Each structure stands twice: as structure tokens, then as C-alpha cells.
Amino acid sequence: MTLKLDGNLGLCGAHRTGKTTLAIALAARFSIPFVRTTTSQVFAQLGLDPAEPMDFNTRLYVQNHVLDAAELVWQDSAMPFVSDRTPIDMIAYTLGDIQGKTEVDFDLLNQYIERCFDSTNQFFPNLAIIQPGIPLVYAEGKAALNAAYIEHINVLVLGLCGDRRLKAHVFCNAREALSLEARILNISDRFNSPKTG
Numbered sequence: 001m002t003l004k005l006d007g008n009l010g011l012c013g014a015h016r017t018g019k020t021t022l023a024i025a026l027a028a029r030f031s032i033p034f035v036r037t038t039t040s041q042v043f044a045q046l047g048l049d050p051a052e053p054m055d056f057n058t059r060l061y062v063q064n065h066v067l068d069a070a071e072l073v074w075q076d077s078a079m080p081f082v083s084d085r086t087p088i089d090m091i092a093y094t095l096g097d098i099q100g101k102t103e104v105d106f107d108l109l110n111q112y113i114e115r116c117f118d119s120t121n122q123f124f125p126n127l128a129i130i131q132p133g134i135p136l137v138y139a140e141g142k143a144a145l146n147a148a149y150i151e152h153i154n155v156l157v158l159g160l161c162g163d164r165r166l167k168a169h170v171f172c173n174a175r176e177a178l179s180l181e182a183r184i185l186n187i188s189d190r191f192n193s194p195k196t197g
Contacts, residue, residue: 003030004192007125008079010086010168012161014153016137016145017130022183023084029184035077037070037085056104059097060112063090067119074123086124087116088166092156096149117165128187129157129172 003009003026011019020036027034042065043050054062067090074083091113098104120127132154136145161170171190177183 003032003188005032005080005126008074008123009082009126009128009187009191010088010120010124011082011084011128011130012086012088013130013157014089014092014132014150016134016150017132017154018134018180018183019130020084022130022180022187023082025180025184026082026187030188033078033081035073035081035083037066037073037083039066039070039085042066042069054097056097056102059094060105060108063094064112064115066090067116071119071123083124086127087119088127088157088160089153091116091160092153095156096153114165117163121165121167124168126191127161127166127168127170128190129161129170130183131173131175133175133178 009026011023013019023036024034026032040050043062046062046065048054048058048062067087070083070085070087070090074081094109094112132147132150136147136150158172160166161168161172169191171187173183173186177186
């Protein structure tokens, strides 16, 4: 079986939902390159812990560096490829840090959001939303194991994938499809079927 992609496939969603494991498995199953992004490495290079709170200006600074690093990797990769991170995730994490009293430079935020949509449209004609549900497992250097925060990011990703600025074909994996094999089959079925609106 092959995966009939008309371009790259980006897996989007919250952290600790199995995106990297799934991306690696899809790449192996369908003989397409897996392109790993460097979010954790960017945090480390900047001397920051992704599990620690940060002010909004710092978050925006980090997220721009994360996008810079990802775009370099994506543009240097053979196509089509599958990646475990997209700019949609980056918008979600940026918005996820904003609370009622967060001081936000709205112009800078909007510039960043527009940049992320443009980048998604450039690199990812296909997106698959991977929702929470698998058991949470602690890993050094990864974002916090807070089920409520993970759910919050998931809801933001779902909303962003419905934004009219996004041009990608979007598939949302069913929450009850938790096994690796079920997720692979769902994505294969979706992207091997004729595209609809």
C-alpha cells in the first residue's frame, strides 16, 4: 500500500499525543521521509525549559526561533515528507500562554500568526490532527504532563485548522483511535480517498 500525498503531510496537535511515534511509523510504512523538527533543541539552545512558564514576549521570541529552525529543515527535505510538527502547533502554543492579564503586543502577535499560516500553506498541503488520549509518559526536556493544558492546546489546534487562512486538506483523527495501527490506517484511508471540499 502507498500513501497518495499531493505534497507533505504535517501531524499537528498538542505535545505527548504520539505525533513523533506516528510520523516515524508512517514514514516506515509508506517509504516516505520523516522530517524531525527541533523544538526541544531550540529551547535548549536558548537556555529555556519548555515546561516552565514564560512571559509572552519570551514565548513569541522562542516561537519565532522554533519556526526559523523548522523552515530550514523543511525546505532542505525531499518531498513529499511527513513531519511531527507544523506552524499550526506553534500558533496554538503561543495563544495557549495568553491569559486575561497577559500583556500582549497585538500587532506582533498578528504578524506571527500570519507568518505561521503562510508557512503552513507553503510547506503542508496535508494536515492530520492527532488528538489526546494515549497514556501520558514523562520524558526529560518535554513540555509539562498536564492533561488539562494538553486538552487546551488540542482545542486551539482544532479551531486553527478551521481558519479560512489555512489552505491545507485537514483530517482529524478520531479520539478513540489510540493504537498506532488504527492511526496509520485512518490516515492512509483519508489520504488515499478522493479529496472533498
